[in-house]
Amino acid sequence: MILLFDPAPPCIQWCLVRNGSADAHAVEAKAGWQEKITADLDGCGHVKTIGYVLHNGGDTIRDAVGPITKESLARLADCVNLLPEHNSLTLAACRHWMECLPNARHILLCDTAFFAHLPSHVRDYAVPHALTRRGLHRYGGSGLGHEWAWKQIQALTGGAARKIVSIHLGNHSNLAAIQDGHPLETTVGFTHLEGIMSAEGCGDIDPTIIFQLKAAGFTYSIINRMLSTQSGFSALAGKPCQLSDILVQSSPSGLALARRVFLYQIVKYTGALLAALDGADAFVLHSAPSLDIMPFVREICQAFAFLGIRLQPEAGRCNGMLQQVSTADSAMPVFVMACDRWTMLNRWIQSLANKKEHAK
Amino acid sequence: MKKGQYILVFNCGSSSLSCKIFHCDEAANAELVFSAKAHRVGVEGKEASFLQYQIAGISAKVVVPLPDHRTAARQILEYIRSRNVPVNMIGHRFVHGGDFFKESVIIDRSVMERLQQCVPLAPIHNPVSLSVMHECRKTMPGLPAYAVFDTAFHTTIPDYAYTYPVPQSIRERFHYRKYGFHGLSYKYIARAAPALLNLPADKSKMVVCHLGTGGSSVSAIRNGASRDNSMGYSPLMGLLMSTRCGDIDPMLAIYLAVTYDMRPDDLLNMLTEKSGLLGVAGFSSDLRDIIGSVTGQEDDRAGLALCMYVHRLKKYIGSFVAVLGGIDALVFTDDIGVTNWLVREKACEAMQWCGLKLDRKANRSASLTDATLISAADSRIKVLSMPTREELIIAEEGARLIARREANDSAV
Known part of the structure; x- marks a missing residue:
């Protein structure tokens, strides 16, 4: 039995994987949440492995997946302040269950590790050098998902796709440009706030606004809340709103604007990443299986018809496997992949076990 | 004094001031009759500030504190007064006109009041223009x-590109959105x-890179708009600019403050000036x-700075090629855009994916004063300096x- 944790403030998501089936939950991250989960589990005796997602591993945690040791726990504590709300939950979960279940395997799954070796001209911000040295640079994000997609594409194409643009569509959508297994660009910055707008986050905006709001009497904590939890799709729709709401093609005006902005941002960044890669050998678009992204994928690819990309008119909803949706004469193959996050995290843990087997 | 209008124009750069007088005839053909440029305005440094004048084929340089x-x-x-150059009207460049x-x-008088209200929109540029207006x-x-x-040319940017997805209350109260700048330059290039x-x-369909010594930007232009x-x-x-940070995670600003x-x-001073x-x-x-x-x-x-400068420029070129669905031309303009062949060469490197190929020799020997075609003969995209x-x-x-105004007057 495998227990998985993925912080999503103000909640912590968790999942029990048993006989290959994933049972997902979420609990509000307030005092006593660990006990609540233990009660829900009806004891933890059967849990043999626990995986913890870390959303920002800073400059020190550079493995996508690895066992947690005393030493790595100390490093984890050091990078809490980079993304306090998320990382503190990961740390709290680790500390709690390492104490409760000292004999289980404790595994850290780091979402920024894939980007640990971004070239410095991509990683750095153009701010005074002293700040860059203090770790104020881009970390990338959704590395576990992008690396997973890269591996799937390699397996399917037999290594023919050396350069890919990987597009994750979700409530925190983002892109990665990958060449020979290494990321060359990301749309995620110091945090997930940069880049494409999310369900509640503003994405790229002029930081001048922050200082103006401060001068107008707003506190940083209110500004932070406005930009991270009251912006994005929800701000344009005027009500809480998820990606599934804006994937629908015919929608009321607020949603329609959110959809237009979202599509535009994805096309724009795809172009930027193509420039970083000097063109790609494949596009891959991935999302949760519950989303029907195909109509949206068609619109994205339509924007790249000028490069000779053609989709099969009959390609329908993705069935879970990696699926090619472009025609044989398309200038570049386009793949879609429905990827359940828990299943993907579970496979990462399996891959660690396999690696160990192999090493023996 | 010839028939027509003598129009004096002021163009404030961040550390320069350019002044020209054009004679405009009735067919609106403009002929340059006088030009002056103030260099190193407000700059502390080893080199002195100076003024340069050009009139009737004569040029003069005056070193003077500015x-x-x-x-x-x-x-x-x-x-201008001492040389008796006629002036009928004065035009001012104003960087940020906002929604006004x-x-x-x-x-x-009422326009002047609204110009004052625009100061917070561009706290560095707008007050400078106002001070020159007062002096005139x-x-x-x-x-x-x-x-x-400068913002006027960009009023054709569609809502999906200009909208900032921040809460409606602050979006409306502070007029938050993308405005876009260097509009005068783009207006000229879009036509020429x-x-x-x-x-x-x-x-x-064109992508235009206005690369100045102070500020720089890139624009996507379709059908002249x-x-x-x-x-x-x-x-x-x-873009990454001389002292401005360019694109940055908004959270970084909050993080630094807290x-x-x-x-x-x-x-703000650090992100703008340092x-x-x-x-x-x-x-x-x-x-x-x-x-x-x-x-x-x-x-x-130094190598990292150059690499970052070029990388971000390339990303924007790629972005705008994508949103335009391919382009016919890529143009480099303003000081760096025209005088720096290395930046153009690096920005156009490895861009064959969209049909762009530079003629490296033509690029290196491009004119510093006139337009030069610098794309290779087999490049699908034409490249100009x-x-x-x-x-x-x-x-x-x-x-x-x-x-x-004359048409309105005669109508009355």
Whole structure:
């Protein structure tokens, strides 16, 4: 039995994987949440492995997946302040269950590790050098998902796709440009706030606004809340709103604007990443299986018809496997992949076990 | 004095002030009769500030302290008076007209009040323009004046490109959105580049890189109209500039303020005045100095600064190629765009995916004063290095405003 944790403030998501089936939950991250989960589990005796997602591993945690040791726990504590709300939950979960279940395997799954070796001209911000040295640079994000997609594409194409643009569509959508297994660009910055707008986050905006709001009497904590939890799709729709709401093609005006902005941002960044890669050998678009992204994928690819990309008119909803949706004469193959996050995290843990087997 | 109008235009750069007088005939053809430029205005450094004049084939250079733009404007206006150059009207470039001004306007008292209200939109640029306006009214009283806005050209940017997805309450209260800048330059290039390339201006797609010594931006232009610009609500966003940071995670600003307890003014000053090329390289904000100091060794911060500058430029070119669905032409303009072949060469490297191929030899020997075609013969995209003419656009706007006013007067 495998227990998985993925912080999503103000909640912590968790999942029990048993006989290959994933049972997902979420609990509000307030005092006593660990006990609540233990009660829900009806004891933890059967849990043999626990995986913890870390959303920002800073400059020190550079493995996508690895066992947690005393030493790595100390490093984890050091990078809490980079993304306090998320990382503190990961740390709290680790500390709690390492104490409760000292004999289980404790595994850290780091979402920024894939980007640990971004070239410095991509990683750095153009701010005074002293700040860059203090770790104020881009970390990338959704590395576990992008690396997973890269591996799937390699397996399917037999290594023919050396350069890919990987597009994750979700409530925190983002892109990665990958060449020979290494990321060359990301749309995620110091945090997930940069880049494409999310369900509640503003994405790229002029930081001048922050200082103006401060001068107008707003506190940083209110500004932070406005930009991270009251912006994005929800701000344009005027009500809480998820990606599934804006994937629908015919929608009321607020949603329609959110959809237009979202599509535009994805096309724009795809172009930027193509420039970083000097063109790609494949596009891959991935999302949760519950989303029907195909109509949206068609619109994205339509924007790249000028490069000779053609989709099969009959390609329908993705069935879970990696699926090619472009025609044989398309200038570049386009793949879609429905990827359940828990299943993907579970496979990462399996891959660690396999690696160990192999090493023996 | 010939028939027609003598229009004096002022164009404030961040550390320069350019002044030209055009004679506009009734067919709105503009002929340059006088030009002056103040260099190193308000810059502290080893080199002295100076003024350069050109009139009737004669040029003169005067080394003089220029602590601010208003002083520079006064010196130039006095010179114009001493040479008896006729002036009928004065045009001013105003960087950020916000939502208040969508097109050029003759300045009267109410316009002046609204211009004042635009100061917070561009706290560095707008007050400088206002100070020059005040100086003109004092030194040459009674002359009609008008303002031309950099933001005006970008009013055609569609909602999906300009909308900031922040809460509606603050979006509406503070008019938060992308505005876009360098509009005068883009307006000129949008017309002149297609003419040069024999492309129909109303049926062409271009990416234009306005690379200045201070600020820089990129624009996507379709059928002569702006579709996107790399700058944002203010000129801080987009490309990496001489001292401005360009694109940055908004959370970084909050993080710095909270973690290091920095004052908002100091933070904004840091991102505006101490970042960009200067922040990365550490010793200079001048791209030429930086290129000259690249060592290629480990910890080569000059090399890193150049690499970042080019990388971000390439990303924007790629972005705008994508949103336009492919382009017919790529244009480099303004000081760095025209004089720096290395930046053009690097920006066009490895861009064959979209049909772009540079003629490296033509690029290296491109003219510093005239438009040069620098793409390879088999490049699908035409590439131009081309000086911009912002002052000409200001003068033409003036001639247009006069014509409109006369038409209105005769209608009454």
